[in-house]
Amino acid sequence: MDHQGKPTRQLKSGGKRGNNVNADLIAVVVAMNNSVPCVLTIPQANALPSGPFELAHRSLQSGLRGWVEQQTGHPLGYIEQLYTFADRDRIGAEERVISISYLALTQAEDLGAAAKRCWASWYDYFPWEDHRSGAPTAVLEDLRPRLREWAGSADDTAVRLDRQRRAAVAFGFDDRSWNEEFALQRYELLYEAALVEEAVRVGPSAAPTAVPSKSMIADHRRILATAIARLRSKIKYRPVVFELMPPLFTLLQLQQTVEALSGRLINKPNFRRLIEQQELVEKTGETTTETGGRPAQLYRFRHDILDERPVAGTKLPLMRA
Template sequence: MIVTVTDDEPKVLVVDGPDGGPPLLPSGPLDPDSDDTLDLAVRRWLAIQTGVTVSYMEQLYTFGDRMRSAPEPGERQLAVGYLALVPEETPAEGAMWIDTYDLFPWEDYRRGPPSVLRDDMYPRLDAWAFNDVARQGRAQITFGIGAPWDPIRVLERYELLYEASLVAEAFTARLEPLPGALGGRALGRDHRRIVATALGRLRGKLTYRPLIFEVMPEAFTLTELQHTVEALVGIELHKQNFRRIVDRGDLVERTGEHRSSTGGRPAALYRFRSDVVSERPSPGFSLPRPKRL
């Protein structure tokens, strides 16, 4: 799964699904002869399917449930998921960027609790948890109802929605027809689940690794940097404090240039100081700690 951020929206790269079906993440089988490492295999398929080359990439998770693959006896499909970050780039024919929050509209908390949550999800979660204290508890914790919203619980939220039959995949897995209104845009197979895994991991890792710079251009303003972080994490950050952290963390250095942005005082341009990666144990951006209630 390849992620970037453009115009302050997090994007994920997908390829057309077979037979006009829902899109899929780029993927392909390992060639045991030519692919010396899993990393190389992933890069090879990315190049073939999307034309995109990535620098930062990390392994996510290996999916191996029997359910995944067509249940032919004696055969089994393992899928090793990867997460890659790239600056914006135009993909090849057949591949396109889609907005991550089209897949998970409830994950964009930047302007407070998203309306999908309040208008759509809450009532349906209520119905699902009706007369079931355990379900009520889970829904409240994972969706931050009367509890702090935790940006990294992406997978938990998706799985709960799956369990509550509020996402399309829950029906296609049971070979049932889709009812009307469902949460977010679906991907083929279990790929939306993989994206949820990746987004959660990414949000968490941003706090202790300077991954964000993998999606930034060479030079950027602190506001751009902040908006990019906010886009991925899905919450807004306090501007001055963000800048303080970045400053103090020695993550960046001024280029000396300035940018006359859309009205207002020109912003100083910064570049990433890549040597911090080895210097410091955990250079990242602390998220606001969830408030205890």
């Protein structure tokens, strides 16, 4: 699929005429800009950077890096394979597309460089995911009654009860706990209930039933939800959050980054105690006054921790509402 959402590379599978498969590479590039988790997009198509996997590409990763840099001018650093999407009819009834997606983490750009690219807050696409100030209005006043109506519309009792249970688990209804790692399940539930534009899109306009949020072409928003769920889970057992941090940072900046990614508040004393116990960072002996108030100690990530403890993570002490 090119950056306009059109499959361009065909893999012949043999058999009946027209039985071809298109393959493309899609990147979810994440950075922190002013304490906001942002994703790199292609504004003309409201899409993630993507391009076909071609015979000339040395590997999947090299092909992906080439397409992202060509389309956005942004070179990639840390990347990991995310998921392969190959569902029937995910692009259209007349074609089959295999999309190999990757999660890429990069550090924030300066204002001049960032202005040349299209970075968008991932909460623009998933406004129900940000719980740092409590459950957002989108959940309490909009999503809940619509999901209840959808669940109750099933004729079969078993289906109706299953829908109610899934909505409660995904969104923390009926006194259940909110789980920040269920980002993909929440989006897929809203898609099933036809409450996102992608599920009910006819032409370029949004359906009146869609929950207010930014949409993307094809299933790019589903791919983004997959990346959010992966990253929220992974920062708890691998120190990948430091791929998003500048070389020097304060503990408050580190905490705010983790909170922004998870969409949840973190207990400050517990967070600092765990960071110190796991020896993930070390003091530089320098301070900064950019945070306001007293000079704050600057820290750096201890890269040798990866050799000492391959599974080192942050084990986040997330606040529970």
